Amino acid sequence: FSFVSFYLLHTILAIACVVTRCVYGLVKSKSYHSHIATFFFFYLSQVGRIADRGAEFVSAKEWMRICFELLELIKAHKKAIRRAAVSTFGYIAKAIGPQDVLHTLLNNLKVQDRQMRVCTTVAVAIVAETCGPFTVLPALMNEYRVPELNIQNGVLKALSFMFEYIGEMGVDYIYAVVPLLEDALMDRDQVHRQTGCATVKHLSLGVAGLGCEDALVHLLNYVWPNIFEASPHVIQATCDAIEGLMVGLGPNVILQYVLQGLYHPARKVREIYWKIFNTLYIYAADALVAGYPMLEDEGENTYARTTLELFI
Secondary structure, eight states: OOHHHHHHHHHHHHHHHHHHHHHHHHHHHTOOOHHHHHHHHHHHHHHHHHHHHOGGGSOHHHHHHHHHHHHHHTTOSSHHHHHHHHHHHHHHHHHHOHHHHHHHHHHHTTSSOHHHHHHHHHHHHHHHHHHOHHHHHHHHHHHTTSOOHHHHHHHHHHHHHHHHHHGGGGGGTHHHHHHHHHHHHTOSSHHHHHHHHHHHHHHHHHSTTSSOHHHHHHHHHHHGGGGGOSOHHHHHHHHHHHHHHHHHHOHHHHHHHHTTTTTOSSHHHHHHHHHHHHHHHHHHHHHHGGGSOOOOOBTTBOOOOHHHHHHO
């Protein structure tokens, strides 16, 4: 950066701060035009570029201020603005380090406004993706110890987003979070179990084929009892987790759980077991053949699968 560029940088930042405040006002009023939104998006992108390439020219306090203006923009109606805010947040966290940002973000989990808490969890996941999960995970797990519903749900939501973003990097952290997920999946609160199932889904999809089957089977044992829940949201989250574990463990492991309840005397039990079996059949009908039980031939009816037995 030259001397002129240095002053230009501060000018752009000053304008960007004003713009972020204007965007926040307009986001709340829902009355902005698409051309104005494009203009705001351009300025957010500029702030992101400055944070990426010239962060040292601006004080950390200024970056922190911009961070919390951006937090409001994660809930903008325009997807372009949301994405620009998300990427800019990542650049700023990378520039000034995760600790300061994380401290204030975790305090944000205590507020009553649900949308604000969800935006905060997204921001925490962005920090984890940009600065490395090891910078965020200890603070998140420590925060889960606070016996308050909103905070614990926020931590679980942040873990869910984090494992969704980091993908196969989750293999290094799966054994660290298993005790926390155990606690969440057997909590009396439905939202705990629902968010825990969402975390298990993203975790199992990320570590598929990386040798973590023991931890995944352990988590499956905690996920499985939730299939009998009455709440449609919890059932959907549980089915999603089982589908994720289907990828992580293979369909035949899930089949062994399903076979126990297909012919249960109670209709309610049979319904959910057949629902899971149908999902298995749709996604992995060919892989299930090896897991079907072996039946003896009965007279003219031949049940032996000679080709498969020969292959094995």
